[in-house]
Amino acid sequence: MTLQLDDITLTYPDGTQRVTALERVSLTAQPGTLTAVTGPSGSGKSSLLAVAATLIAPDSGRVLLDGRDLSGLSPKETAAVRRERIGIVFQSSNLLASLTALDQLLVIAHLNGTPLSVAHPRATELLAAVGMGDCVGRRPHQLSGGQRQRVTIARGLMNDPRLLLVDEPTSALDSQRGEAIVQLLRRLTVERDLTTLMVTHDERHLQAADRVTHVVDGTLRRLADR
Numbered sequence: 104m105t106l107q108l109d110d111i112t113l114t115y116p117d118g119t120q121r122v123t124a125l126e127r128v129s130l131t132a133q134p135g136t137l138t139a140v141t142g143p144s145g146s147g148k149s150s151l152l153a154v155a156a157t158l159i160a161p162d163s164g165r166v167l168l169d170g171r172d173l174s175g176l177s178p179k180e181t182a183a184v185r186r187e188r189i190g191i192v193f194q195s196s197n198l199l200a201s202l203t204a205l206d207q208l209l210v211i212a213h214l215n216g217t218p219l220s221v222a223h224p225r226a227t228e229l230l231a232a233v234g235m236g237d238c239v240g241r242r243p244h245q246l247s248g249g250q251r252q253r254v255t256i257a258r259g260l261m262n263d264p265r266l267l268l269v270d271e272p273t274s275a276l277d278s279q280r281g282e283a284i285v286q287l288l289r290r291l292t293v294e295r296d297l298t299t300l301m302v303t304h305d306e307r308h309l310q311a312a313d314r315v316t317h318v319v320d321g322t323l324r325r326l327a328d329r
């Protein structure tokens with residue numbers, strides 16, 4: 104699915120004034136490609152992802168999925184698009200402490216009304232695809248940081264999204280495990296024809312991306328194609 108952010112401006116309230124998080128940002132991401140979004144702290148990377156995820160409506164500009172403008176949709180329709188088409192792997196999306204790796208995925212399917220007969224094989228396949236096939240019965244405290252991140256990615260893919268949005272997937276990992284996670288995202292992107300946007304502050308991970316977008320003070324400064 105092609106993601107287009109078209110001339111997006113986003114501000115947040117800040118006392119009596121407003122702070123501009125994104126200023127006239129445009130970006131296109133194609134299926135089967137991994138786009139890295141990088142830039143200094145506070146530059147607007149997470150805001151960019153939140154707008155792409157339809158979690159925040161911009162002040163102006165349009166978000167288009169396969170050419171369809173989402174700005175005219177009702178909140179209910181937007182939520183349906185998000186549930187059915189968009190996978191979100193955010194820093195804050197922690198795993199539930201009491202659930203096994205398998206149940207972390209099944210609970211998502213349950214919330215969406217997917218029958219267990221469909222959800223169980225899919226969850227098992229996804230955990231195997233992220234290298235966690237032997238750990239389906241483990242709870243988060245029995246997993247390493249990298250393994251937890253793999254489960255979180257598998258959970259983000261549970262609804263078979265076409266757009267995958269990932270915020271700082273390597274921040275809690277050492278460089279070797281971080282590299283493995285980025286390579287995993289790259290492989291899943293190609294194999295499943297995902298349109299993947301990955302926010303990272305770590306320059307070492309940029310070479311795995313097809314494109315690199317630098318956000319500086321809410322503006323895209325450079326777009327490097329590989």
Ligand SMILES: Nc1ncnc2c1ncn2[C@@H]1O[C@H](COP(=O)(O)OP(=O)(O)OP(=O)(O)O)[C@@H](O)[C@H]1O
Pocket residue numbers: 115116117122123124142143144145146147148149150151304
């Ligand atoms: N809910 C909010 N209310 C007010 N201002 C906000 C809010 N969220 C973000 N901002 C401001 O918007 C700007 C962009 O923030 P954002 O979180 O998108 O940056 P970032 O590049 O993801 O930062 P980091 O790398 O530190 O996570 C910053 O100036 C930030 O202070």
